[in-house]
Amino acid sequence: MLKKAVAVVAAILLLGPMMGLVGIALIANPAANAHCTISGNIMLGEIPDELTVTTAGGVTFTLNKKQLTHAATIIETGAGIDGVGVNGIRIALVAALTESTLRQLANTGTYPASGDYPNDGNGSDHDSLGLFQMRPQAGWGTVAELMDTTYQARAFFGGPDGPNYPSPRGLLDIPGWEQLDPGEAAQAVEVSAYPDRYQDYRPVADSILDALTKPSNGTGAGSSGSEITGETVPETSEVVFPLPEGAWVQTDVFGPRTDPITGEAAFHSGIDLGAPGGTAILAAADGVVTVAEFSGGYGGLIVVEHTVDGQTVATAYGHMWQDGIHVTAGDHVTAGQHIGDVGSSGRSTGNHLHFEVRPGGTNGEAIDPTPWLTDHDATDLLEPSGSSPDQCRGA
Incomplete structure (x- = not known):
């Protein structure tokens, strides 16, 4: 696949202030050794x-x-x-x-x-x-x-x-x-x-x-996606950009920054891609869904675990609304599959996708997604513009 840049689209649709975070169910006394719900499944x-x-x-x-x-x-x-x-x-x-x-x-x-x-x-x-x-x-x-x-x-x-x-x-x-x-x-x-x-x-x-x-499938919360499914995730057929061509603009980069909500120095663990609410979010590669839930500052969060160049890597997609998550943990997805919709939940100031790449899997430490996408010939890659409009930034 050829690398190519796309033109910056005009006018990102805006939503209001960030929504409140979805709560987690209260569980019973651990001394009773009850089997009780903590979060999701x-x-x-x-x-x-x-x-x-x-x-x-x-x-x-x-x-x-x-x-x-x-x-x-x-x-x-x-x-x-x-x-x-x-x-x-x-x-x-x-x-x-x-x-x-x-x-x-x-x-x-x-x-x-x-x-x-x-x-x-x-x-x-x-x-x-x-x-x-x-x-x-x-x-x-x-x-x-x-x-x-x-x-x-x-x-x-x-x-x-x-x-x-x-x-x-x-x-x-x-x-x-x-x-x-x-x-x-x-x-x-x-x-x-x-x-x-x-x-x-x-x-x-x-x-x-x-x-x-x-x-519910019997594997602990610290586990990776391959442990959840009980099988090896097959090598992906390709790596694609997580939003459709011409539908987005990069609004923040990976690394140190000023937090758009607090104004304090912070570290940004992904890239932000501003897009109209409801824009389709695409799986960056073939893989298995390990997280599909509301998760603190990420709001609506999907994590997909892949095998790329023989190595386990996960991609994370944040800030969807609750009804904008279209997969569940354990689902197998293919590169380019519509897995969610752009939203502005969690610690977000407007409609955008927060995208992360985590070598090692679901709980791995995030790296800069831009060179990773470039190295794997992802389509529709926009070189960082350096613009960071507050209306479409977030965690």
């Missing part, structure tokens, strides 16, 4: 007696049932808060693993009374307490509150209904947290003197999600 299953896990740095250790019960409390709490989703829960698990290895720690040296509450041992980091090592002196809560694991999880997630709102900031209070690496997002809440340590626990968090949750 993901279920919280029984808590195993132990789980052996390995960090990104190669350290292997075993979590006991009490630690895994604390993880289930974090999952349960996040599932009941609008806008958190699976990725927010993953970030909270990364934070609690790093801070306490999922232990509810007292601190009798600073707060003798903390030892009177149920705990998993004694910590000694300044005046920090609990799963997330929160400090009463920093305003996170009282000793009694912070010795409650559910309270700590609610405080970490934050948001307008969080017990610590508006300060200190929880995850939902961090502008653009959805586009941050999980380790960076955890650090943004914890504000640790050792910010690089969080990323080491990303694979452990995924292992916990796999062990404690399952979609």
Whole structure:
């Protein structure tokens, strides 16, 4: 296929301010080991007696049932808060693993009374307490509150209904947290003197999600698309541009930018392609759908996993309205198939497609889609214009 540029189309149709995010169903007490819905088709299953896990740095250790019960409390709490989703829960698990290895720690040296509450041992980091090592002196809560694991999880997630709102900031209070690496997002809440340590626990968090949750097909929330379908995704026949020729204009690029909603510095994990509402979104390659749901700042989100040049890669498509998602998880799609419609849900200021490329699969770290599309001869590729009109930008 030949690479070609297309002319910038005139007048992008606009919608109003961003819509509210769709909530996630509240689930039951994990101690009951009930099989309860978390988000979409993901279920919280029984808590195993132990789980052996390995960090990104190669350290292997075993979590006991009490630690895994604390993880289930974090999952349960996040599932009941609008806008958190699976990725927010993953970030909270990364934070609690790093801070306490999922232990509810007292601190009798600073707060003798903390030892009177149920705990998993004694910590000694300044005046920090609990799963997330929160400090009463920093305003996170009282000793009694912070010795409650559910309270700590609610405080970490934050948001307008969080017990610590508006300060200190929880995850939902961090502008653009959805586009941050999980380790960076955890650090943004914890504000640790050792910010690089969080990323080491990303694979452990995924292992916990796999062990404690399952979609209706029996695979955990940390799994990739090939694991969901139980088969290898065939090599794609081609790679195509995700919007029809002549129907769009690029409005934002991958990388550092000023967030169009908050005005603060942020990192943009994809490219934004402004187009009239309802414009067909096309699968960039043959593959299997791994996500088709509302997901925090992405609004209506579809993720498709492919095999390209023998490697697993996922493409993500954001900001569709609820009725603009035309596929479900587990569907097989072909390159150029109409999978959704352009919208402006989630953290968006107007109709556009937010498009990402994630080497490694559904949970991979996003790269710049533009050279990837160019390298794979995608049609209708527009060289970045550098224009970033606020009316069609978003997460």
